[in-house]
Amino acid sequence: MEDASAEPSAAQEVPWREVFRRAPLATFLATGFGSGLLPKAPGTWGSLLTVVLGEGLFHVVGLFGVAGLAAVSTLAGVPLSGRVAALRGRKDPGEIVVDEIAGQSIALAGLHAVLPAAASAPLRWGLVVVAFGLFRAFDILKPGPIDRLQSLPGGWGVMADDLLAGALAGILAGAAAFLLS
Numbered sequence: 058m059e060d061a062s063a064e065p066s067a068a069q070e071v072p073w074r075e076v077f078r079r080a081p082l083a084t085f086l087a088t089g090f091g092s093g094l095l096p097k098a099p100g101t102w103g104s105l106l107t108v109v110l111g112e113g114l115f116h117v118v119g120l121f122g123v124a125g126l127a128a129v130s131t132l133a134g135v136p137l138s139g140r141v142a143a144l145r146g147r148k149d150p151g152e153i154v155v156d157e158i159a160g161q162s163i164a165l166a167g168l169h170a171v172l173p174a175a176a177s178a179p180l181r182w183g184l185v186v187v188a189f190g191l192f193r194a195f196d197i198l199k200p201g202p203i204d205r206l207q208s209l210p211g212g213w214g215v216m217a218d219d220l221l222a223g224a225l226a227g228i229l230a231g232a233a234a235f236l237l238s
Contacts, residue, residue, distance in 0.1 A: 062156040069146045071157065076144045086155060087141040087232065093154035094107045100196060103154025107161035108189055118168045127162035131220060134159050139212025148217045149207065160223030164192040167227020180237060188230035195222035 073094065077084045085091065092106045093099040107126070114122030134155035141153055168188045172181060195203060196219055203225075208219035 062174075063187070070131050071144060071146045073145070073152070074218060076141060080140060084136050084141050084144075087153045089146055089154040089158055090128060093152040099151045099154055100157045101193060103157035104161040104193055104196075106154075107158045108165070108185060109167040110158075111162050111186065115165070115169055120166065123162055123166045127142055127159060127223075130155055130159040130162060131216065134216050135212035137212070138215035140216040142212070143213055153215060156219035159216060160219030161189065161192050161221030163220060164188040164226035164230060167224070168230040168234055171231035172228075173238050176238050184230055184234050184237070187233055188226055191226035191229050192223055218221055 058071055084095055088094055089103040089106050092102045093138060111123045115184045118125075135166075136148075138153050142148060142150055145153075148160055164183065165188055168184055176184075198206070199218060199222075203218045203221050206221060207214050209217050
């Protein structure tokens with residue numbers, strides 16, 4: 058008997074053009090405004106997009122903006138990623154980066170919750186780079202329970218590992234901010 062949760066073969070994948078035709082807005086959002094379709098390392102592109110969006114929001118509205126990005130991308134990301142993954146015919150296509158947007162924004166929120174507003178620009182940006190690097194490392198290496206979360210069904214299986222990776226990166230980046238400021 059065939060395992061229904063197994064990764065479909067490449068022959069079963071639906072082309073992105075068709076996925077966009079069937080669900081244009083969901084696909085546009087799930088792929089991080091198309092950033093996940095850039096060549097090589099789509100998760101890194103999604104995380105870089107998040108640093109730009111998150112830091113822009115932080116500059117304009119403070120921690121509330123970064124936390125809002127984390128909340129919205131998480132709440133919308135579960136159904137969006139589940140739908141687009143199903144349309145694509147794969148459990149967790151790498152081009153879906155709404156999970157990286159959620160996880161990276163959680164890491165940035167953890168950092169900014171601790172980093173004093175008066176912190177120097179070099180310290181702040183250095184710690185943003187640390188939060189980025191930690192999140193990417195946890196997301197790629199998937200130590201311990203992070204890897205196990207991928208077995209959850211649907212959009213939760215796409216999102217949960219990145220949410221935990223973001224939380225861990227945020228805690229460590231926040232601890233670094235506390236110690237260095």
